[in-house]
Amino acid sequence: MKKITLSLLMLLPFLCFSQDTLVKWTFPTTPGDSVADGGITANLTMNISANGGTSAMTNSSGATTYSASATKWDAGSGVKFWQIKVVTLGYQTLTLSSKQRSSNTGPRDFKVQYKVDYTGTWTDVPGATVADTNNWSRGVLSNVALPSACENKDTVYIRWIMTSNTSANAGTVASTGTSRIDDIAVLGNLLTGINAYTVQHDVKLMQSENTITLALTDQPKEIRVYDIIGNLVYDIAKPAMTTAINTSKFNSGIYVVKILFNDNSVATRKISLM
DSSP: OOOEEEEEOSOOTTOOOOOEEEEEEOOOSSSOOSBOSEEOGGGTTOBOEEESSOOOOEEEEOSSSEEEEEOOOTTOTTTOEEEEEEOOTTEEEEEEEEEEEEOTTSBOEEEEEEEESTTSOOEEEEEEEEEOOSSTTTEEEEEEEOOGGGTTOSOEEEEEEEOOSBBTTSSBOOTTOOEEEEEEEEEEEEOOSGGGGSSOOOEEEEEETTEEEEEESSOEEEEEEEETTOOEEEEEESOOSEEEEEOTTOOSEEEEEEEEETTSOEEEEEEEEO
């Protein structure tokens, strides 16, 4: 049986976490669908869509496997776009990556915008413009920083919107021209610092063989467990006030348990499994 030691983490300055994948679309199979291919539990039902009068989304060949694809981008400057939605609660220092490719008569120019909640205002993401040609290596955004306004939010919308009616071959976008998008990923770091610990919660951890049980007095929104280098190893949305975590498949070592509450406050504990 693993032995467990427990301590309260008021701050985590000694842990250098790698970024977690909040949501991603890689379209690994065909015929694929619009649903996310990975991420935290809250984002696993998120969809990607083509909007503003394009055709319905289909799947086509991609940068590695397959991609999302649509036609009817003609006359789309400022009105036609790809869009995703992501929950960022509990995360900061967010980044965005994606790859785009158009056919010769598909749209060349895009920019990325975000808005917080459905009623928010679309705002440009600095440095996130794409001049897309018929080549997966050109229309690439790699770990572009998302503004701090996107951090720790229930709902963030992100869109890639056309900024001209110029096609990939420098002509005019045609109705039959395609735009494809692939390898979308939003990453973030676990929220730490004093703002994450302003509300005190009664959190009790109890051990039995291969199990950690959390007994809470306030309703949790989500429970996550990270290993020492920041990999997410356990995640449950809408957990019960008393939740048992099976640790039988965890390796020995130090883990961080993070509990997100409905008031958006956070409690964090460290455990050591021997």
